[in-house]
Amino acid sequence: MDFLTELKIRAGVIDETLERYLPPPEVYPPVIHEAMRYSVFAGGKRLRPVLTMAAAEAAGGEPARVLPAACAIELIHTYSLIHDDLPAMDNDDFRRGKPTSHRVFGEAIAILAGDALLTLAFELMAKNFPDDPADSARVLRVVAEIAGAAGTRGMIGGQVADTLFADQEIDPATLEYIHRHKTGALYRAAVRSGAILAGAGDDVLRSLTEYAEYLGLAFQIKDDILDVEGDQARLGKPVGSDKRNKKATYPGLFGLDRAKEKARQAVAAAVRALKNFDRRADFLRELAKFVIARDF
Amino acid sequence: MDFLTELKIRAGVIDETLERYLPPPEVYPPVIHEAMRYSVFAGGKRLRPVLTMAAAEAAGGEPARVLPAACAIELIHTYSLIHDDLPAMDNDDFRRGKPTSHRVFGEAIAILAGDALLTLAFELMAKNFPDDPADSARVLRVVAEIAGAAGTRGMIGGQVADTLFADQEIDPATLEYIHRHKTGALYRAAVRSGAILAGAGDDVLRSLTEYAEYLGLAFQIKDDILDVEGDQARLGKPVGSDKRNKKATYPGLFGLDRAKEKARQAVAAAVRALKNFDRRADFLRELAKFVIARDF
Numbered sequence: 001m002d003f004l005t006e007l008k009i010r011a012g013v014i015d016e017t018l019e020r021y022l023p024p025p026e027v028y029p030p031v032i033h034e035a036m037r038y039s040v041f042a043g044g045k046r047l048r049p050v051l052t053m054a055a056a057e058a059a060g061g062e063p064a065r066v067l068p069a070a071c072a073i074e075l076i077h078t079y080s081l082i083h084d085d086l087p088a089m090d091n092d093d094f095r096r097g098k099p100t101s102h103r104v105f106g107e108a109i110a111i112l113a114g115d116a117l118l119t120l121a122f123e124l125m126a127k128n129f130p131d132d133p134a135d136s137a138r139v140l141r142v143v144a145e146i147a148g149a150a151g152t153r154g155m156i157g158g159q160v161a162d163t164l165f166a167d168q169e170i171d172p173a174t175l176e177y178i179h180r181h182k183t184g185a186l187y188r189a190a191v192r193s194g195a196i197l198a199g200a201g202d203d204v205l206r207s208l209t210e211y212a213e214y215l216g217l218a219f220q221i222k223d224d225i226l227d228v229e230g231d232q233a234r235l236g237k238p239v240g241s242d243k244r245n246k247k248a249t250y251p252g253l254f255g256l257d258r259a260k261e262k263a264r265q266a267v268a269a270a271v272r273a274l275k276n277f278d279r280r281a282d283f284l285r286e287l288a289k290f291v292i293a294r295d296f
Numbered sequence: 297m298d299f300l301t302e303l304k305i306r307a308g309v310i311d312e313t314l315e316r317y318l319p320p321p322e323v324y325p326p327v328i329h330e331a332m333r334y335s336v337f338a339g340g341k342r343l344r345p346v347l348t349m350a351a352a353e354a355a356g357g358e359p360a361r362v363l364p365a366a367c368a369i370e371l372i373h374t375y376s377l378i379h380d381d382l383p384a385m386d387n388d389d390f391r392r393g394k395p396t397s398h399r400v401f402g403e404a405i406a407i408l409a410g411d412a413l414l415t416l417a418f419e420l421m422a423k424n425f426p427d428d429p430a431d432s433a434r435v436l437r438v439v440a441e442i443a444g445a446a447g448t449r450g451m452i453g454g455q456v457a458d459t460l461f462a463d464q465e466i467d468p469a470t471l472e473y474i475h476r477h478k479t480g481a482l483y484r485a486a487v488r489s490g491a492i493l494a495g496a497g498d499d500v501l502r503s504l505t506e507y508a509e510y511l512g513l514a515f516q517i518k519d520d521i522l523d524v525e526g527d528q529a530r531l532g533k534p535v536g537s538d539k540r541n542k543k544a545t546y547p548g549l550f551g552l553d554r555a556k557e558k559a560r561q562a563v564a565a566a567v568r569a570l571k572n573f574d575r576r577a578d579f580l581r582e583l584a585k586f587v588i589a590r591d592f
Contacts, residue, residue: 023448029456032448083411088403107384108459111407115379116448118411122418123443126436136432140422143439147419152319152328152412160325163404 003286010053011046014074017067021124035105035113036120039078043096043236045296047219048186049074051287052194055208058274058281061198068128069142069193072121076150077186079117082110084159097236122147142193149189158182170248178248184216191215207273214270215288221263222292224249228256234296263292299582306349307342310370313363317420331401331409332416335374339392339532341592343515344482345370347583348490351504354570354577357494364424365438365489368417372446373482375413378406380455393532418443438489445485454478466544474544480512487511503569510566511584517559518588520545524552530592559588 018040025033049070053063085092085100086107093103102110122143129139148154158181165174191212195205226235227242228251242249250259270288274281314336321329345366349359381388381396382403389399398406418439425435444450454477461470487508491501522531523538524547538545546555566584570577 027449029448029453029460031460032452032456036448079411083407086407088407109456111379111382111384112452112456112459115375115410115414116452118414119443119447119452123440123447126440126443129436131433136436137427139436140425140432144419144422147415147422151415151419152325152332153323156328156408156412156415157325160328160405160408163408164325164327 003290006283007045007050007287007290010050013053013064013067014046014049014070015041017071018074021068021071021120021128031105031109032112032116035101035109036117038104039082039101039113040075040117042098044074044078046074047287047291048077048190051187051190051212051215051284054283054287055191055194055212056198057194058208058277058284059195059198059200059204060280061194061200063194065130066194066197068125069139069146069197070190072125072146073186073190073193075117075121075124076146076155079114079121080150080155080159080186082114082117086110089159089163094237118150138197138199142196145193145196146189149185154181154185154189155183158185165248167246172253175248175250175253179217179220180213183220184213187216187219188212207276210273211270211284211288214266214273215291218263218266218270218288219291221250221259221266222294224251225256225259225263226295231295236296267292299586302579303341303346303583303586306346309349309360309363310342310345310366311337314367314370317364317367317416317424319416327401327405328408328412331397331405332413334400335378335397335409336371336413338394340370340374342370343583343587344373344486347483347486347508347511347580350579350583351487351490351508352494353490354504354573354580355491355494355496355500356576357490357496359490361426362490362493364421365435365442365493366486368421369442369482369486369489371413371417371420372442372451375410375417376446376451376455376482378410378413382406385455385459390533414446434493434495438492441489441492442485445481450477450481450485451479454481461544463542468549471544471546471549475513475516476509479516480509483512483515484508503572506569507566507580507584510562510569511587514559514562514566514584515587517546517555517562518590520547521552521555521559522591527591532592563588 022037022040023033025037027033052066052070052073056066057063081095082101084090085095086102092100094100101113125139125143129135158178161178162182188209191208192205195208224242227239230239232239250262254262267288271285274285318333318336319329321333323329348362348366348369352362353359377391378397380386381391382398388396390396397409421435421439425431454474457474458478484505487504488501491504520538523535526535528535546558550558563584567581570581
């Protein structure tokens with residue numbers, strides 16, 4: 001089976017599980033559950049939860065057992081998009097070709113839908129793992145991992161810096177801080193959570209963490225490149241928005257060619273981090289190549 | 297020792313613990329940590345975390361052991377106030393006599409500070425309980441309890457309904473739904489979390505839950521009464537704001553005298569729910585009486 005087909009199948013498993021975890025839209029008050037579902041099912045690639053499952057597999061575990069953590073991370077990713085799009089933040093009207101949450105439901109409900117997805121992420125982890133005392137300690141470790149990555153020393157820290165430096169010239173170190181935190185932290189937690197739940201030892205966890213860090217970097221550089229030379233219809237968003245919003249990007253700081261070279265190097269380093277893993281890490285290897293080959 | 301002195305001492309323990317749990321203000325990016333601390337240390341009464349500790353005591357446990365859950369609930373309460381005050385929600389400029397978060401730090405940082413407090417609540421529960429497999433299962437149960445109470449079937453559901461019905465006449469059933477969810481759910485979770493962590497059996501948990509539900513009701517009615525006849529200087533907020541904002545309240549629906557009678561009945565029912573408890577429930581009994589006797 002080719003990689004994209006395999007990715008689609010795995011993303012489908014995530015979608016079905018999210019469908020089960022989200023409250024039905026008719027639960028009172030319906031508007032908040034509609035808003036949560038609107039953003040969760042707005043067409044994400046599900047790369048983070050797929051990574052959690054693939055990391056569990058690479059570490060010798062059972063991918064289906066990590067679904068609560070995988071879905072929690074996707075909900076946290078979705079909440080962060082809703083809040084980032086708000087008028088007080090990036091003030092974006094469209095995402096993935098669809099009107100953003102606050103354009104559809106109004107600002108108050110968009111804020112609350114983000115809050116609700118973040119809250120549900122932790123509720124579903126606490127409720128949906130098997131009720132086994134040996135597992136509980138691992139689940140708590142993963143809750144700490146994910147909350148840490150989503151907090152001010154991770155994703156929120158990156159978002160704050162991005163907000164502070166909006167419309168300003170920034171240096172490469174600040175650009176790296178922003179990306180490492182705003183997007184990198186959650187990729188890292190996605191991979192580490194799968195590995196921890198699978199019972200990975202220190203060496204395996206270290207290698208997978210290295211893989212995740214290079215993967216996150218490659219992903220971000222490729223995102224910046226797509227904003228320069230991507231196809232609007234494939235991406236579901238206007239290209240050139242970084243330039244219009246004066247956002248610091250890798251192509252902006254280094255030029256397009258060197259940015260592409262940096263992305264290739266990051267993917268090679270991600271694959272190299274897996275050199276001691278067997279065939280069960282093949283999906284992670286393919287995923288790293290996909291991250292820069294993709295046109296969406 | 298009189299009750300208010302005892303309450304102050306217990307609130308002081310909570311303050312010291314929150315001080316330890318919150319990232320130091322100098323951690324990068326400092327503005328988000330300053331914003332989190334600004335709202336957490338803006339002068340709350342700490343009733344919720346004090347309840348968690350007192351419920352653990354009443355159930356025969358060690359109050360200090362439940363501090364992570366107690367503080368998590370206070371952070372969730374604080375985040376909800378920051379987001380409720382936003383221009384897109386209640387658009388309040390002052391709370392407890394101080395400018396609200398978005399007035400001081402701007403809307404973007406206020407939204408992110410709320411997000412960060414909610415995230416930290418779960419992180420600190422996952423990290424600060426003793427690393428004991430027998431405890432881990434209980435901690436996860438409490439994470440589920442608190443997240444459930446904070447989510448769309450609890451606090452957020454109440455806030456959504458409050459937003460939907462703003463400026464509208466509502467019936468007593470809707471008023472009860474809003475209060476039971478917007479404020480009641482977190483009181484309930486505060487009490488239940490302390491009891492669960494103390495290893496309470498079903499009967500003890502049921503009685504304490506009943507106590508919490510009546511206490512939350514009494515608290516809310518008293519809040520509405522204070523908005524009619526309270527002292528602005530003592531309350532740290534303008535009185536009469538419910539009427540100006542056309543908010544549905546107990547005095548508005550039932551008249552001041554019947555509202556006071558309802559509050560007294562709720563306190564009596566809360567105390568009655570503790571009839572099988574020994575002296576270790578005395579603080580909970582005193583707290584119930586304080587809730588309607590208070591002038592702030």
